[in-house]
Amino acid sequence: MITQINAHSAKMVLSCKDVDVADYAGRYENLQQRLGIDFGHVLLSMRYVPPCVPVLRHSDVRAKIAELIGGRMSDLKSELPDIVARALSCLRHEGEHDLLKDGVVPLVRELLGKLAGVSLHRQREGSLVSFLFSQTLGVARRRRMEDEYRELWAVIASAYPDEPESRRGARLALVILGFDATVGTLGCSLRDLMCEEPALMSALPFGKSPAVTGVPYVDRTATAAFSVNGQAFRSGEALRVNLEGGAEVPGRSGPALLFGAGPHSCLGRSLALELWSAISREVRAIPGSISVVDFGLSKNDVFRIPDKFIVRVSK
């Protein structure tokens, strides 16, 4: 039983000292024991992915990721316009385009690959890497996910043989947390901007940040009894904190919630805003109009991520 927290209480709940991460590792340890399946690489990964790390170790793990992002930020910011222009070049041609497969996915793959220092081009279609937090995944897919984690650790270890495990773990965390969250946020926000009606690309109303989040909720656990906005929670209660609906426009996240809140707020916020700004400049400089031909979301209980995003460009 999970208690739903609406967006109006989300910031206070996420910042509350009596709230910690959901016990994702405990679930896998129980499954491993009961089913007799080795989830060793999934459990190893959970030691370095902040939303899986309890508060006592959390700041160390987060610092390693911040160090990695900080070390690449300056170079990446200067490369962003070229990366975005390459990825969205299909919009410069008339006709129908698969903006997901030919635009958003290559863009995020290149950006995250550079950020984490890991080539993501080997990542398979239908990768399960970011299903780490899923509660509904069956056993066969969990086994496949374990295989993918084993491969990913091996790729990182062979690229960085002299690095300590914690540094490799930070690279892995960027891949896990960044890919589907960014593809989902960019894909859904671009679709939201383009709607179905043909619109001039130069007039698309890009705001300062994406309007739709690819991470509609996060799970937490109350570590002691507390109350927020008159709602009481008991120690041990499972909480699902919804990150959308806080803005005046239904279905959109308030700017304050798009990147979460509290000790787990998004470390990539600054880069994500730069990316959105670069996308805005690139798209608005393209002549012609654009409309959404087809759009669909994938089945995913953690991320809101499109599996279909076809657009038509007209002069």
Place this chain on the structure above:
Amino acid sequence: MRDVRKIVIEALDHATGFINNADHFAAVRDGGYLDLAKLDIDSLSQFEIIMEIEDALSVELDADEVFSHSSLNALCAWLEARVAGDAD
């Protein structure tokens, strides 16, 4: 042709021992209504059941889709369609 109903009943029984209940046994024998909620399947048992069915039928299943069916007959009908769809 794999007997989906037999596989599901065995998986449910291995995880819960539900056949030992006379009412449940009668429902299974007669093809009658068996409310899955009455089996009190905990979350770890759910994954045992899923694993046994996945292995027997060579399919990939999600917990929410399997346990969204309230009765044994509904679950079997959905799984038969799913297996037939995967085979197409």
